[in-house]
Every structure is written in structure tokens, then in C-alpha cells.
Amino acid sequence: MxxxxxxxxxxxxxxxxxxxxxxxxxxxxxxxxxxxxxxxxxxxxxxxxxxxxxxxxxxxxxxxxxxxxxxxxxxxxxxxxxxxxxxxxxxxxxxxxxxxxxxxxxxxxxxxxxxxxxxxxxxxxxxxxxxxxxxxxxxxxxxxxxxxxxxxxxxWPQPRPAPPPLAPAAEGTDAAPGEPRLTGQRVRIVPPAYTGLPPRYSDRLDIRAPTGSRIEWTLAFAPQPSGAALQLVGGQRLPLVVGDEGWVGSLRLDRPALYRVTATGMRGTPQPHRLEPIADTPPQVRAIEPAQGLVLVRPGQRSWRVVFEASDDYAVAPTARLTVTVTQGDGENVRFSERSLIVRGAGTAKRKRFTADLNLAAYGLQEGGDLVAQITIADTRSPQPHIVRGPGVILRWPPKAAELADGLDMMSKRVMPAYFRSQRQIIIDTEALVRERRTLSAEAFLEKSDAIGVDQRLLRLRYGQFVGMEAEETPKPPLPIAETAPPPSDAEPVRKAPFALPSGHSMDDGHNHAPPPEAPVFGSLGDVTAEFGHTHDDSEAATLLDPDTRAMLKLALDQMWQAELNLRSGKPEAALPFENKALDYIKKIQQAERIYLPRVGAQLPPVDMARRMTGKREGIASRSASLTRFAIDDAIPAEAWRTLAGPGRPDLDALDRWIRGNSARIRDPLAVLAAVDAARNAPDSAVARTRLRAQLWTVLTRPPAQIRRRSDGGSLGQRYTKGLR
Structure with missing residues (x-):
């Protein structure tokens, strides 16, 4: 077309x-x-x-x-x-x-x-x-x-909602004609801004609010007094001023206290009211992914995802710091490299999840190394937020299996046990604790120092197994850190040893020694010690170190003991020199090329035949445990508790100071202070004394378990014991 x-x-x-x-x-x-x-x-x-x-x-x-x-x-x-x-x-x-x-x-x-x-x-x-x-x-x-x-x-200023009217007072005290008495009350509670809570009103004088809240009172009296105040029990006096609706005053709530509403011309003692702050708790952190604390690298894995969840009573900070530590090497020759990155959380204000994908190649993880991820979370408390270090998760790339040599080298172990790994970590933890001393309270500092001391003690006990040191706890099965020595060949002559028990042992010492053989047979004495002696260590769990290495390991144990003593006493600075010396000794021990394993049990000292079976015990240390008197730290409340049982009067001022100084460890310090105040106002009241004594019983430290005396068996047992004598 x-x-x-x-x-x-x-x-x-x-x-x-x-x-x-x-x-x-x-x-x-x-x-x-x-x-x-x-x-x-x-x-x-x-x-x-x-x-x-x-x-x-x-x-x-x-x-x-x-x-x-x-x-x-x-x-x-x-x-x-x-x-x-x-x-x-x-x-x-x-x-x-x-x-x-x-x-x-x-x-x-x-x-x-x-x-x-x-x-x-x-x-x-x-x-x-x-x-x-x-x-x-x-x-x-x-x-x-x-x-x-x-x-x-x-x-434009938002109109402030009209406050509720004053609630009727409920003091419960009778007032004489013309005496001022409380007729109306209203309390406004303004929480700190970081909590995100709105202001609220209360018609009760017992107040429980977040720490740092501003408490505003509005009180009415009839007839009108010339002056009014809030009197803190054992503390300051807060004067009230006349406002539009009555007498007003305010206070910042920082510590628990009792207070009374007083007015000029008021006779008698009004009942106390509670000021109880709600402490802001630190955030709670838990690891979501991985679910286990230790995971192994999968074949072909290039990245590792870690997910942590944090929750707080008010709000969690929007960002957190993730610390990634990579280890290289083995034994005490481990090198550490540490990096930090900022992770932004997702979720609600009170509960957030922090996710990070870690590139293994970028962090330099190699075979035989570990990648440790640990997150540090903070809340929104102002001016000093709580900072919490969450649990650490470990990604491990296992090393290649160690190969053993042939021939005579079958008796040697070329790889050090896994015990020889943690002394350096104890030093790192101690140095970190010393740096954090200013930011920790005395109790928290002592608790962390004691925890490191426990780790040092466990490490010392593990090292002690290599020199035959007995355990200080319940015996555990021996750990397989040594190979079994081959049995003697037929070409090797076996010498018969005379029947004798080692020094310090007898047939009735409770060690269940086997009776001597009636007719020894050639070749049946494969392990003389196992048949006649008493070994404190399994021959397959202890290593036969050369004398120099053994002596050096004992020196390391001595340094560990001194470090443990200072750590358990809350002195990490004094423990650091001993920890470093112990590490130096361990490094010298590692320079040994091989650790040889024993063929037989421990070499026991010869038996003194002239002293055996004579009953002489000179020079033998007593094995009986000595009892030490239990020292009561709470001497002031304990003395007051004993005094209240009789007609005497306790030192209530000293008791009041002790309660205020130890309020953190008392479950309800205001109840104890109220009982002290009641006993002070009515010193001759049996009810007040009984109530105070009952409150002090909850404060006292519970004594340790006492040793129970063995039952004498009743009249029949007594007659039997008397017959034996």
C-alpha cells in the first residue's frame, strides 16, 4: 500500500x-x-x-x-x-x-x-x-x-496536663486539737531521660522508682503550720516551701532511705516511709550463632557469621564493638593479632541482635589457628553506661595430626600436651584486670581476681601431674597424655625384689596392699610396684622427665603458687611477676626436644628395715586435719543480735552506719533500717527489740558447716566401749 x-x-x-x-x-x-x-x-x-x-x-x-x-x-x-x-x-x-x-x-x-x-x-x-x-x-x-x-x-509550648488532686493522707496517727496533721499528699516521679519512661503520679508516700529519678512532693496540712520538712532517717532534713496547692519539695533518688513528713508544732513520731531506688541492671548478652562456643572450620569455608543478642531493662546502645582475635602457633609460642569493628544492631530498643560476617582470609586464619569473636555491649544509661563483654565464640582450624617416628623414637612424644597452653592467657587476663581496676567496684574487682586465681590453681594442678604432685580435689581419672611403654622382652632379665613396703606405708595403712606372694614365679613380676607398692600417680599418666627439666618444672609450680596466692587475695599487680617467671620456666622446658615416657611405675625410696614394724612414729607428720576458728566478719550486727537477747542495749548508731555501708549485700536494707529506727524510738519495747533481732538474723553471714560428732551408740554402745577399755 x-x-x-x-x-x-x-x-x-x-x-x-x-x-x-x-x-x-x-x-x-x-x-x-x-x-x-x-x-x-x-x-x-x-x-x-x-x-x-x-x-x-x-x-x-x-x-x-x-x-x-x-x-x-x-x-x-x-x-x-x-x-x-x-x-x-x-x-x-x-x-x-x-x-x-x-x-x-x-x-x-x-x-x-x-x-x-x-x-x-x-x-x-x-x-x-x-x-x-x-x-x-x-x-x-x-x-x-x-x-x-x-x-x-x-x-508552641504544649499545655501541661493538670495534675491529679491531692489524695487523702493515711498517716494513721491521732493529732491533738490545734496540732498540724497531714491531710493531702501527691508525689510526682520523673524518671531519668535515658529510661524513656514518662513522668507519673503516685498517691502513696512509699516510693519505688529508677535510680536517678526526681521525686516531687506536694503535701497539705491542717491547720496550716509555720514550717514543714522531710526528715531522712539518719540523714539530712529537706525543708518544704509553700506552693499553689500546698507544701512542695523535691529530691533526687540515688540511694535507699527512710523519711518522715514533719511539720512545726507536730508532736509524736510519724511513721517512716520508704525511698527505694531501682538499680539499672547491665545488659544481658548471649551468642545466637554459632550455638556452640567452639566450632571447627568446614572444608571450603571462606566466611564465618556470628550473631549476638543483647537485652536490657531500658534500652541497648544501637552499636557494639566486636573484637576479633586470631591466634597462630602452638604451645606457649602463640602469637595474637586483634582487630575491632563496629556492628550496628537491629531490633527493638530493649532487645537487639548484632550480626557480623567475618572473612577468614582477611583476618589471616591459618591451619592450626583459632579465630575468637567477642562482643562488647553497652546500654544507654547516662552519664556512665553499663559496658558488658559478651561470651566469646571460637572458630578453630585443626592442625595436622602429629606423626610418630619408628624404632626407639616410639617411646617419645614430640607434641607437648594441651595443658601447656594457658599460662600466657592468665597473664593477659591479669593485665586486663589491672587496667580495668578504676572502672570496677571493689567487690567486682576481687571477684574477677579470684576467678583468675582459680584458673591459675587449675593450671598448677595440671602441671603438677607431671612431677607426681597429688591432686587437691576429688581424684579424677588420669588423662591420656602418655603412650603405654612396651612390656619387657624375653631377652631382658627380670630381677626379683625382696618383699618390702615403701617408706611411710604398712599393711594396715588403709591403702589395700596386696599380701606378699608365697612362691614367686619367674616372669610374673611385671610390675612390682603395682603388686606390693602404692602409687600416687598412674604410670601411664606421668612423664619421666630428666632431673633438670623436673627441677625447672617444680620452680614453675612454685611461681604459680605465689601468683595464685596474690590473685586470690585481690592483688593482681603483685601476681604478675610470679606469672611471668612461671612462663619463662615453661618456655625453657619447651626447649627440650623430647619428653620420654616411663616403662615402670614411680621409683620409691628404700624401706628402713630397722624401723619397720617397731611402732616408732618420730619424724612422721600428722595427717589429722586441724580446725581453725571461724572469724565472723559481721561483728557489729552479730554483737547487736547477741545483745538484744538480753537486757542490754545495742549500739544502734554503729549498727545504722554498718547497714548503710553494706546495703548492697542486704536483701531489704530499708526493712532493717526501719527496725533499727523503731528500736531507737522505743528502746524498752519488747516488740521492737524482737523485730530488730529477727531482721538482724537475715543479715548475718551463715556459718560454715560444722563437724558432727559421731554417735556413741546409746547405752549399748557405751557399755561396749567401756568393755573394750
Missing amino acids: ARDPAAETYGMSADALTGWIRAAQRRAALDIALVWSPLALIAGAGGWRLGGTVWATVLLLLGAAVVAMAAARAAGRFDQHWLVRRLDARETGLEDSAGLIFVDAGLNPIQRLQRERIERRIAAIDPEMLADGWSRRRIAIAWAVGTVIVAAILL
Whole structure:
């Protein structure tokens, strides 16, 4: 089918002119939107002020819908007829013939010639000249006025809700005529900003609020006194001033206390009320992924994901510090490299999860090394947030299995036991504790130092197995750290030893020695010690060290003992020199190429035949345990408790000071202070003394378990014992 050139020209011109119409529509819609958008913002700000976020969102969406409708209506005025009128009005060269562009085919030759002339002239017209101009003045005025109105709405002081009326007082005391008495009470509690809790009112005078809260009292008396105050039991006096509704006063709640409401002219002793702060607890951290504390590298693994979850009673800090430690080497020759990165949490304010994907190649993890990830979490407490180090998770790349030599080297072990790994870590923990001393309380510092001392003790006991030292705890099965020595061959002669027990042992010493053989047979004495002696160590669990190495290991044990003593006493600075000396000795021990294993049991000292079976015990140390007197640390409350049992009067001032200084370890210190105050106000009251004595019983340290005397068996047992004598 043949193409019509006229139709092609018409189609191209019509499409271009339609684009001119759409551009004009967009400009008109945008112009209307810019003029009326401040009204939508004003509506949203008003809704936020009146009803909060929900109302602000609803009104803002409604305003935006109205502006969009107005913009669409303004854009609808621009169509084909508008374009024809605008072209004929602004361009005289078109000779009022712009409408021919949009006319269908069927024009006569004169009209078609005229349209071609119009198309050439329209092509030289700038489309921007046809659209309406911007309403700059209206836009500027609208946004200026809208900004002022929105700022006024947001910054206008929000009306404070009217406080509730004063609640009737419930002091429970009778007042004489003309004596002031408490008639109304109201307490406003303003928690610290970091808690995110709103202020609240209470109609009770017993107050329990977060630590650092501001407590505001409003009290009313009848008749009106000349002065009023809040008297802290054993502490300061807080004067009250006259306000619009009564006597007002405020106090910051930092420590537990008892207080009384007093007024000038008030006789008697009002009942005390409690001021109990709620301490902000540290965040709780747990490892989510991996579920186990120690995982092994999978074949082909390139990254490792760790996920920790933290929860707090108020809010967890949005970011945390993840410490990644990579170890290289083995034994005490381990090298450490440490890096830290910031991880952002996801979740609610009280519970967040921190996720990190660790690139193993970037951290330099190699075969035989460990990658340890540990997170440090903080809460939002101000000014001193709680900082907690979470549990550590370990990704281990196991080393290749050690190979044993042939021949005589089968008796040697070329790899040191896993025990020889942790002395350096104890030094690192001790140095970290010394650096954290200023940030820890005395009790927390002593607790951490004691924990490191326990680790040093366990390590010392493990090292002691290699020199035959007996365990200080319940015996455990021997650890397989040595290979079994081969039995003697037939070519090796076996010498018979005379029947004798080692020094310090007898047939009735409780060690279950086997009776001597009646007729020894050649080749049946494979282990003389196991048959006749008493071994304190398994021959397969102890190593036969050369004398120099054995002596050096004993020196290391002595240094560990001194380090443990100082750590358990809360003196990590004094323990560091001993820890370092022990580490030096261990490094020297590691320089030995091999640790040989024993073929037989321990070599026992010879038996003194002249002394054996004579009953002489000179020079033998006593094995009986000595009892030490239990020293009571709580001497002041213990003395007061004993005094209250009789007619005497305890030192209540010293007891009050002791309770305030040890309130952290007492379950309910305010109850004990209330009992002390009652006993002070009524020293001769038997009820007050009994109540105080009962409260002191909960404060005293529980004595250790006592040694029970063995039963004498009653009258029958006594007659039997008497007959034996």
C-alpha cells in the first residue's frame, strides 16, 4: 500500500504538538502543587500536636490527596483546543490556521498547501514560550507563611496536663486539737531521660522508682503550720516551701532511705516511709550463632557469621564493638593479632541482635589457628553506661595430626600436651584486670581476681601431674597424655625384689596392699610396684622427665603458687611477676626436644628395715586435719543480735552506719533500717527489740558447716566401749 506523504507529515507534527501539551500540563500541575503543599504540611503538624503520630499521618495524607486533585484539575485545562488558541494568539505568522495541524485527511489542495506552510513555521517556535510561567510570588508567599505556621505549631509550648488532686493522707496517727496533721499528699516521679519512661503520679508516700529519678512532693496540712520538712532517717532534713496547692519539695533518688513528713508544732513520731531506688541492671548478652562456643572450620569455608543478642531493662546502645582475635602457633609460642569493628544492631530498643560476617582470609586464619569473636555491649544509661563483654565464640582450624617416628623414637612424644597452653592467657587476663581496676567496684574487682586465681590453681594442678604432685580435689581419672611403654622382652632379665613396703606405708595403712606372694614365679613380676607398692600417680599418666627439666618444672609450680596466692587475695599487680617467671620456666622446658615416657611405675625410696614394724612414729607428720576458728566478719550486727537477747542495749548508731555501708549485700536494707529506727524510738519495747533481732538474723553471714560428732551408740554402745577399755 502506498504511503501518503501528507499523512506522514501530519502524524509527525501531531505527536510533537501533543508533547507540547503534556509539558504544559506538567508545569501547571507542579505549579499548583508548590503553591498548596504548605497547607498539607500545616495539617500534618496540627494533627501531630493534637493527636500524635497517627493523626499527623492521616491529616498529611488527606492534605496530599487534596493537593493532587487540585493539580490534576489544573492540568486538565491544557488540551488541543488550548494549544490551537495559544498558537494563534502568540504567533501572527500562523495566520490563524494552527487548527489545520490537527485536521484529518481530506483537505483540498489549498488547505494542504497552507498546512505545510504552518508546519514549517511551527518548527521554529520554542515550546517553552507556549506554557504558562511559574507563579514565583505565590509560591514564595505560600512557603514563607507555611513555614512560620508549622514552626509555631511545633514550637508552641504544649499545655501541661493538670495534675491529679491531692489524695487523702493515711498517716494513721491521732493529732491533738490545734496540732498540724497531714491531710493531702501527691508525689510526682520523673524518671531519668535515658529510661524513656514518662513522668507519673503516685498517691502513696512509699516510693519505688529508677535510680536517678526526681521525686516531687506536694503535701497539705491542717491547720496550716509555720514550717514543714522531710526528715531522712539518719540523714539530712529537706525543708518544704509553700506552693499553689500546698507544701512542695523535691529530691533526687540515688540511694535507699527512710523519711518522715514533719511539720512545726507536730508532736509524736510519724511513721517512716520508704525511698527505694531501682538499680539499672547491665545488659544481658548471649551468642545466637554459632550455638556452640567452639566450632571447627568446614572444608571450603571462606566466611564465618556470628550473631549476638543483647537485652536490657531500658534500652541497648544501637552499636557494639566486636573484637576479633586470631591466634597462630602452638604451645606457649602463640602469637595474637586483634582487630575491632563496629556492628550496628537491629531490633527493638530493649532487645537487639548484632550480626557480623567475618572473612577468614582477611583476618589471616591459618591451619592450626583459632579465630575468637567477642562482643562488647553497652546500654544507654547516662552519664556512665553499663559496658558488658559478651561470651566469646571460637572458630578453630585443626592442625595436622602429629606423626610418630619408628624404632626407639616410639617411646617419645614430640607434641607437648594441651595443658601447656594457658599460662600466657592468665597473664593477659591479669593485665586486663589491672587496667580495668578504676572502672570496677571493689567487690567486682576481687571477684574477677579470684576467678583468675582459680584458673591459675587449675593450671598448677595440671602441671603438677607431671612431677607426681597429688591432686587437691576429688581424684579424677588420669588423662591420656602418655603412650603405654612396651612390656619387657624375653631377652631382658627380670630381677626379683625382696618383699618390702615403701617408706611411710604398712599393711594396715588403709591403702589395700596386696599380701606378699608365697612362691614367686619367674616372669610374673611385671610390675612390682603395682603388686606390693602404692602409687600416687598412674604410670601411664606421668612423664619421666630428666632431673633438670623436673627441677625447672617444680620452680614453675612454685611461681604459680605465689601468683595464685596474690590473685586470690585481690592483688593482681603483685601476681604478675610470679606469672611471668612461671612462663619463662615453661618456655625453657619447651626447649627440650623430647619428653620420654616411663616403662615402670614411680621409683620409691628404700624401706628402713630397722624401723619397720617397731611402732616408732618420730619424724612422721600428722595427717589429722586441724580446725581453725571461724572469724565472723559481721561483728557489729552479730554483737547487736547477741545483745538484744538480753537486757542490754545495742549500739544502734554503729549498727545504722554498718547497714548503710553494706546495703548492697542486704536483701531489704530499708526493712532493717526501719527496725533499727523503731528500736531507737522505743528502746524498752519488747516488740521492737524482737523485730530488730529477727531482721538482724537475715543479715548475718551463715556459718560454715560444722563437724558432727559421731554417735556413741546409746547405752549399748557405751557399755561396749567401756568393755573394750
